[in-house]
Amino acid sequence: MQSHVVDVTQENFQHIMFEESKQRLVLLDFWADWCAPCKALGPILEKLAAEYDGQLLLAKVNADEQQAITANFGVQSLPTVALIKDGQPVDAFQGAEPESVIREKIAPFLPSEWQLKAQAAQQLMEQQDFQKALPLLLEAYTLSEEVFEVAILIAECYVSLKRWSEAEAVLSEASLEQKLHPSYEPIMAKIELMKEAADTPELRELQAKLETDPENTELKYELGVQYSQVERVEEALELLLDVLKADINYLDGGAKKIFLDVISGLPAGDALAARYQRKLFTLLY
Template sequence: MTAQALVIDVREDNFAAAVLEESKRRPVVVDFWAPWCGPCRALGPVLEKLAEEMAGAFLLAKVNSDENPELSRSFQVRGIPAVKAFRDGKVVDEFTGALPESAVRKFLEGIVPPPGDDLRQAALAAMEAGREDEAERLFHEALAANPRNDAARLSLARLHSAQGRWEEVNADIAAMSPAFQLEDEVQALKALLEFSQAVQSAPPMAELERRLREAQGDERAQALYLHALRLLLQGQEEPAMEELLELVRDHRQYGDDLGRRTLLQIFTVLGARHPLVEKYRTRLARTLY
């Protein structure tokens, strides 16, 4: 299928045929934009990329709001970019503003799942039930059906990280599209990968604990850092963050403020809504200022 069949420009005189009638055959996603709109220039390429990735499962119709003011008024467009999804001649979902790719992908998946996404959903269910071998097989089948399904690749990378298969995590991330690699969830995996690499050549826990009791200066700072990473990778987030806070407080210059930078990475790993993030973000601010 050509790019022309995936993305079209729509005007007032062909909107009924190009959007309303076409939406009776497949979903049509209308992007109201304008050339002067910076957020529109950010969102447009994301929509076009996903239209190509989903291989015609929906039609992307682009409406220049400046040139088609009546369409904007008819569909109550009060700010741009404005995206409206049509099915059977009616708006079934919409959003306003430039969202990150992951959010746009979720929006589109609510309109029409990408090829192989049923396999990804089955894989997630298998992973939730602890059937990891089955989950991995299904993720690979989903990617065989659609090699550009970055959501499936991210889920596979999470499975590999939970199993400590860090080389495969690295390969999973490298295979994602460059734009998708900038998403917070991928950045969190990159941070975990970095932590795993840092501890590969670290002394055993017993030796690190001895250094914490006996060492001074940079040797103690290094022990604090590596001990905290080991705790984190074992799922002991709060003790790890406590030690990193100590590193910030007592060894601020070590590793070019390594304790603070590592805490910020952990905040990304845990996610903004995790209760420990709010607690330790506040404690970090108090320590710094």
């Protein structure tokens, strides 16, 4: 039987009720062979279980064979479907309800789109694949209307990619309450260490020179390259873009190559990459 459908017995009932329902929504479907409405409802439930595989488990209880379980739930008529979450019934319905009604019933107990994206991103982060995780988290952040838990994950991802300035920016407007999140201080500590490591004497010297000569293309190029080498990506792209605005073929196209190399090092779908690709496109055309 599929991983999203299981027959309930006395042996697996406790596991389904108290373990499976902690991981995903369980539809406990009480049915019988002689029940015509059960036969109408079954395919609908199986379709939904397949669609939400991993988020929904259809647990089928043959009421004739599992009379003790059926009696314990006080089932009076078939079909009866109980929605189980975290070991507790959270809703139920009787009869062969249409698919649209069942979808409305289960929707409040299923992960939202942003939660699914965040979960997928966390799995990628556990596999150390931060490049693929980041775009998913950025999407989840927008869809969730900037839930702080997602911001924390984004910051962790940026830190793992050594992009501390963007990690800092994500957390820059954290409220006093949000700063109490257990992951906030450890991430900020990592960011501070990375900032110190990235603020080399060579960088400070170039920054000082550029401050006194802000239109010097050579200094902008050198500082942009230095920024790219310490993962100060946005600062690097901004300076290199200034260089290209002054001379699109600076250093026989070398500046443009560095600019594109920095963008190529960003994850697919990264908003920063898209923004600076558009800016380069505007310069070229």
